[in-house]
Amino acid sequence: MKPLIAITRSVSPAIDRCELTNLERIPIDLERARAQHHEYERTLSSLGVEVLRLPEEPDLPDSVFVEDAAIALEECAIITRPGADSRKPETESVAQALAPYRRLYTIQAPGSVDGGDVLVVGRRIWVGLSTRSNRSAIAQMQAFLEPHGYRVTGVPVSGCLHLKSAVTQAAQDTLLINPAWVDRAAFPGMEFIEVDPSEPYAANVLLVGKTALYQPAYPKTRRRLEAAGIQPVLVDQSELAKAEGALTCCSILFTKSI
Numbered sequence: 001m002k003p004l005i006a007i008t009r010s011v012s013p014a015i016d017r018c019e020l021t022n023l024e025r026i027p028i029d030l031e032r033a034r035a036q037h038h039e040y041e042r043t044l045s046s047l048g049v050e051v052l053r054l055p056e057e058p059d060l061p062d063s064v065f066v067e068d069a070a071i072a073l074e075e076c077a078i079i080t081r082p083g084a085d086s087r088k089p090e091t092e093s094v095a096q097a098l099a100p101y102r103r104l105y106t107i108q109a110p111g112s113v114d115g116g117d118v119l120v121v122g123r124r125i126w127v128g129l130s131t132r133s134n135r136s137a138i139a140q141m142q143a144f145l146e147p148h149g150y151r152v153t154g155v156p157v158s159g160c161l162h163l164k165s166a167v168t169q170a171a172q173d174t175l176l177i178n179p180a181w182v183d184r185a186a187f188p189g190m191e192f193i194e195v196d197p198s199e200p201y202a203a204n205v206l207l208v209g210k211t212a213l214y215q216p217a218y219p220k221t222r223r224r225l226e227a228a229g230i231q232p233v234l235v236d237q238s239e240l241a242k243a244e245g246a247l248t249c250c251s252i253l254f255t256k257s258i
Helices: 030-046 085-098 135-148 219-227
Strands: 004-009 050-054 070-072 076-079 103-106 118-121 124-129 151-156 167-171 174-177 191-194 206-208 211-214 252-255
Touching: 004 030, 004 085, 030 050, 050 085, 070 085, 070 252, 076 085, 076 135, 085 103, 085 252, 118 167, 124 135, 135 151, 167 206, 191 219, 211 219
Parallel strands: 004 050, 076 103, 124 151, 174 191
Antiparallel strands: 004 252, 070 076, 118 124, 167 174, 206 211
C-alpha cells in the first residue's frame, strides 16, 4: 500500500448546531464525540496513515466532516462548493492543507457538491444527485478530470443525505449498498453486499488500503460483510452519527506521493 495521509479536523464546540436533513435533532455529547473522533484518528495511525489534523473551527458546526470540502485523487484534488451555505467557509483551510500535495481545481457557482456524495472506484466516479450536489458540479468535475482518464456519472439518491450514506466501497470490486436509497444498476461491473433491511444507515465503510473500518452499531450487516470475507475493524462514531456523520465523512484520504 502506498503511504497515505488523512486530513482530519477536531470536533467543533458548535457541533450541536450542525445541519440536519433526514434526522431529528438529538443532543450531542461533545466530549464523547471528541473521544470517539480521537479513537478514529488513532485507528488510522495504527494502520500506518499519517494524520494531518486541522484545528477546530468554533464557528463552523459541521467542520469535523472534512470529506465534504474536497475530493482528493492521485493526480489532483477538487475543492468543493458545499450545498449548505453554512458549510462553504470550510473549504479554505482544507484547500490550504491540500495545496502542498496536489494541483487544485475548484467548483464554481452554480455548481454545488459535497464530498460525501462522491464515490471513487478506480477511474470511475459516481456523484449523488442529492439536496447538496447538482449537475453543474458534475459537469465541472468531468471537465477537470477527463484529461486524467476519469469518468464522472450522476446517480439519483433518495431517503438519505449523501450518496455514501447509501453505498460505499467495501473491497476492491465490492460495494456495500442500501438498495432502498440508490439503484444497484447505477454501478455496472461491481459486486454487492446489501445492508440488513433493519439497519438502513449501515452502508458506510471506510476502506483504508485493504482494511475496512466499520461502526459497531450495525451487527447484522457486519455479519454479512464477514460472510463475504471482509473482517472489519470497528470504530464507534455514534455521537457524530447524530449529526448525520459517518466514518468516511471524517477524513480525506490520499496517497503521500503521486
